[in-house]
Amino acid sequence: MTKHGKFYGIGVGPGAADLLTVRAANILKDVDIVCVPRSSQDNESVALKVAGSYITDKTKIIEISTPMTRDKAILNAEWEKGAALIAEQLVAGQSIAFITIGDAMLFSTYTYILKKLRVLLPDVHIESVPGITSFSATAAFLNTALAERNEKLAIIPAIDDPNELRTILTHFPNAILMKVAGKFNEIVDVLDELNLKNNAVYVCKLGYPDQFMTYDLDSIRTTKRDYLSLILVKREGF
Numbered sequence: 466m467t468k469h470g471k472f473y474g475i476g477v478g479p480g481a482a483d484l485l486t487v488r489a490a491n492i493l494k495d496v497d498i499v500c501v502p503r504s505s506q507d508n509e510s511v512a513l514k515v516a517g518s519y520i521t522d523k524t525k526i527i528e529i530s531t532p533m534t535r536d537k538a539i540l541n542a543e544w545e546k547g548a549a550l551i552a553e554q555l556v557a558g559q560s561i562a563f564i565t566i567g568d569a570m571l572f573s574t575y576t577y578i579l580k581k582l583r584v585l586l587p588d589v590h591i592e593s594v595p596g597i598t599s600f601s602a603t604a605a606f607l608n609t610a611l612a613e614r615n616e617k618l619a620i621i622p623a624i625d626d627p628n629e630l631r632t633i634l635t636h637f638p639n640a641i642l643m644k645v646a647g648k649f650n651e652i653v654d655v656l657d658e659l660n661l662k663n664n665a666v667y668v669c670k671l672g673y674p675d676q677f678m679t680y681d682l683d684s685i686r687t688t689k690r691d692y693l694s695l696i697l698v699k700r701e702g703f
């Protein structure tokens with residue numbers, strides 16, 4: 466039997482502290498170390514802001530750098546560094562929770578670090594705790610279904626060529642477009658062309674004190690869009 470500490474991956478939910486699961490809260494109260502991902506653009510980890518009230522003063526906080534880049538070599542190096550830091554503490558017998566926004570298993574640094582960690586410590590004891598995704602919270606907030614009956618639902622990180630959306634949105638009556646800040650105007654153009662612009666809603670920082678949403682996508686074409694924003698498209702409307 467290994468005496469290594471246990472490693473947890475915790476989805477802290479979309480933003481509101483009371484949308485974190487009971488299981489996540491219990492683990493956060495108990496662990497020795499909480500690892501928080503932090504990009505160079507943030508003054509403070511977003512996940513830590515959400516989960517902070519569940520973490521006691523006795524808990525050590527370790528920041529893991531998550532650069533806002535798509536450069537694979539840079540990202541790989543940071544994940545390896547992060548995994549090495551975590552492995553060192555686990556070998557020392559410390560229990561560690563890596564917190565991440567929304568669900569832990571969707572577009573999260575947690576799963577990238579996990580792969581690296583398993584190489585370093587193949588027998589590491591892991592528990593991943595799901596969190597409420599940003600889009601589940603969006604649908605609940607709007608009191609609208611993500612999909613019904615036999616409808617398909619697409620989840621798209623809309624960071625590459627917005628033209629790809631044409632085909633996807635033709636096949637999927639419901640879609641969640643994530644990471645929309647960068648290509649926002651091109652995305653709105655495609656929605657307009659497909660007659661879907663009025664069947665879409667933009668939601669930003671849901672669950673945070675400064676949350677914002679609008680059905681008028683044109684109205685924010687020239688404003689600064691936050692990274693924590695998504696568009697929900699429903700062909701049949703809301």
Ligand SMILES: C[S@@+](CC[C@H](N)C(=O)[O-])C[C@H]1O[C@@H](n2cnc3c(N)ncnc32)[C@H](O)[C@@H]1O
Binds near residue numbers: 567
């Ligand atoms: C790296 S992904 C993380 C997804 C997360 N693991 C989840 O389950 O929702 C970041 C993207 O999630 C979406 N997102 C996360 N939190 C959000 C929020 N509170 N409000 C709106 N969009 C959010 C945005 O599209 C953002 O660009």
